[in-house]
Amino acid sequence: MSRTETRPATRGEPMLPVPYRVTRRVTETRDCVTLTLAPAGQPVAPFLPGQFMMLAVPGIGEVAISVSGDPAATAADGRLVHTIRAVGAVSTALHDAPPGTVLGVRGPFGTSWDVGSAAGRDLVIVAGGVGLAPLRPVVLAALADRGRFGRVILIARARNPAEFLFRGELDGWTVRKNDCEAELTIDLPAAGWYGTVGFVTEPLARLRLDPSNTIAFLCGPEPMMRFSARVLLDKGMRPADIRVSLERNMQCGIGLCGHCQLGPILVFRDGPVVDYALAEPLLAVKEL
Secondary structure (H helix, E strand, O other): OOOOOOOOOOOOOOOOOEEEEEEEEEEOOOOEEEEEEEEOOOOOOOOOOOOEEEEEEOOOEEEEEEEOOOHHHHHHHOOEEEEEEOOOHHHHHHHHOOOOOEEEEEEEEOOOOOHHHHOOOEEEEEEEHHHHHHHHHHHHHHHHOHHHOOOEEEEEEEOOHHHOOOHHHHHHHHHOOOOOEEEEEEOOOOOOOOOEEOOOHHHHHHOOOOHHHEEEEEEOOHHHHHHHHHHHHHOOOOHHHEEEEOOOOOOOOOOOOOOOEEOOEEHHHHOOEEEHHHHHHHHOOOOO
């Protein structure tokens, strides 16, 4: 994938946040919410699926959060959609922010899924837990221009039914058999669940695909991505056709501080989306 084609320029000073106001807050799970943010002044540049923003809470700090919304909506009016899991001081403050709260936004930063380069090919989208958030723009972009792609296959996993993000939307995708072949799986049996039980590798292993005409997008815990990539490699896919999103400590957002280093790369500068040819040797080193 060409990195120069997947990183649009930011507007203004990249280290200076611009104000955005929370206009909507939707509870997704016990610890995840989706916030809609509207520009309170000049909006940031439109994002590409897979890119992230630095979201700042005044007096607390800022954190890198992937955009989970529709790229077309952001391009039209500057609105941003972020799905946030409360795991630390900043993410908890973002999670708890009610409508009307003004936040700081910098970005967009990083490489994208480069959905356009997959035109004419089948898409396999594999999401684990909150990894569905960075992949939601891929699904939305593919369904919005459905004739441009072959099969669109989504496999999403959660620990239990209550942990799925975008559950109403997922259910809608599941019944759109001609547009999206969606399969949801949970870790352990649960009352009232009649779907798949097990890891994402199980439905992935059953999947019949044309390895020469398929692009895969993987996002979730690193073990999930490694095992899923191995299944796809065993089916004949090339590492260059498997794209993963890496997560590291991104503090400055522009690759200066070095906190996002992963072996020889900086995740901000070279990622977060990279192909598996680059990611495989890095993810195999436990110390990294």
